[in-house]
Amino acid sequence: MAGIKTSSDFEFMLGNHAIAEGAIAAGCRFFAGYPITPANEISERMSERLPEVGGKFIQMEDELGSIYAIIGASLAGVKAMTATASAGYNYMQEGIEFAVATETPIVIVDVMRIRGAEQPTHADIMQVRWGAAGDHEMIVLAPSSVQELFDFTIEAFNLSEKYRNPVVVLSEMTISLMREKIRIPHPEEITIVNRKHPTVPPEKFFPFEAEEDGVPPMARFGEGYRVLYTINPHDKRGMITGDLEIYEKLYQRIIEKIIRNLDDIVKFKEYFIEDADIAIVTYGSEARAALEAVRMARAEGIKAGLLKLITVWPFHDALIRSLAERVKKIIVPEINIGKYYREVQRACEGITKVVSLPINRGRMHSPKEILSKIRSEM
Amino acid sequence: MAHPNLNYLRPGSLPHMYCPGCGVGQILNCLIYAVKELDLDMNKVVTIGGVGCTSRIPAYFNTDAIHGIHGRNLAFATGVKLANPELSVLVIMGDGDCAAIGGNHLIQAARRNLDVTVIVNNNMNYGMTGGQVSPTTPTGATTTTTSRGNIEKPFDLCKLVEAAGGTFISRWTTAHIPQLINSIKRGIMHRGFSFIEVVAQCPTQFGRYALGLRDPVENLRWLRENSVTKTQAEKMSEEELRGKIIVGDFVEKDEPTLVEQYEVILKKAQLIQR
Known part of the structure; x- marks a missing residue:
């Protein structure tokens, strides 16, 4: 299982494993999760595969721990993902709110299951859209095959990096636990998008000042930019403010960076x-x-x-x-x-x-x- | 002339939001002295707060920082430290963050020996929200949600963290400034989970409702008079120790950290691959 699978183009693969392989192909190097059926094979595969590519895996104490650990890793500059199933997604909503407000790229896999049992459903279709406090837009991709689980997981990372917004891969028990033939593209065929990096030194950098596309560049922790990431209303410097005009404009931009780019984001x-x-x-x-x-x-x-x-x-x-x-x-x-x-x-x-x-x-x-x-x- | 420590505060962050006589200012000051005396590279420090008065410190302390989610400080810290082990991670929180909503994250991070430094301001109540009872409020104390007296027992946070696996553990009060600075320095330099509890005054809420003391100086005097060092405590009976704050450096152990253990896993995985 060395690196990205290139020994053979075709694999007969479990859906949840295709998500894990897609994530690694997209550059994901941190995963935190909490056991829940039918998402467990994603964690298991990531725990096995991430160390092989120099990444880190941790099983956290709950879904809250998982979502905040991946946000912490992403702020430190590492592409990060978690995976859960419907009931676990409930808990993660809290962290999604923080990721929206601080514009932290993360990917969340929700393998939908019915309430209290392991049967397929689309019951979370509104939860993944609206399930976080405060105003927000969500990007949610819904695959229908094992191939699409692989491909859309890569796309999810690219969109989260490009728009600095949480992105959900909305899987279903049926697809996640199904084995199908898939084609693993060669690394050079895969498009990888990385978040924009500041082009100015720290003293000239405003971490929440957007460029033309509505998205601000993002520095990694430890580079000297000393950015405050807060859920509180914050100005372009990242400073907490009580100015409601700044608050209104902040969320107007956070929403518009998605809805102004519908043609780029929405695929069908x-x-x-x-x-x-x-x-x-x-x-x-x-x-x-x-x-x-x-x-x-x-x-x-x-x-x-x-x-x-x-x-x-x-x-x-x-x-x-x-x-x-x-x-x-x-x-x-x-x-x-x-x-x-x-x-x-x-x-x-x-x-x-x-x-x-x-x-x-x-x-x-x-x-x-x-x-x-x-x-x-x- | 500007204050020599002003460059440790985020430009434009003053004036601060704290009440006159609040203990948070003292804790921030001790933290600044500690990092200054250690000559830490402030570009490699990440400060993580949650929600509450104490957790607002990252908004003032001039480092990369996370703020604003109640109790999840150590979950964020786990991701930051694993993703980039070169960063010095400071976790700042109050007793609500630490012992109530974030209690599970606290014991799990201690169990993992996550290499971060935790500073907890234990002011024995929820200050920002109006002085409600917390898991560290003394039994019998009057707060805004225990008007007839607190019927619950408070946590001994240092014992809790020791049982969970923390490897550097200290407790001081805001009436023990030199000792506190020294323990923060030792905590930052310690490899592994460092936990420093600071019992501090909240004159606006706990002082007023529970102690009947509104004057910050009176509150500090109360802290000093009710503190005993661990050496003194060893000679005292359980009866004599009731209601006392035992201060000192309690634990310092050398054990492999989470990151060090993961390095072994990385080597194993990559050896097999080759």
């Missing part, structure tokens, strides 16, 4: 959308069943299409609206009580009808179930 894939009358909008494992359902519908002569969202947050209103303008109806299948549907419906208000297709019994939809909904909505 379209299948059979060009001439579609009816479109499925979904993410994660549901996109697999949905694609099969769309193919079955096409075989029956129904012009169905699929918009698979890779980036589920931030929500790209214009992208969804432009789809709504092209189709007569949108179906949103999800493994929960129908949560993301509301967001799609909000964006499509007055343009086209949006129908929810929820399943909340610890399993994904079968393609036939989605097909039958397509038929009934035509």
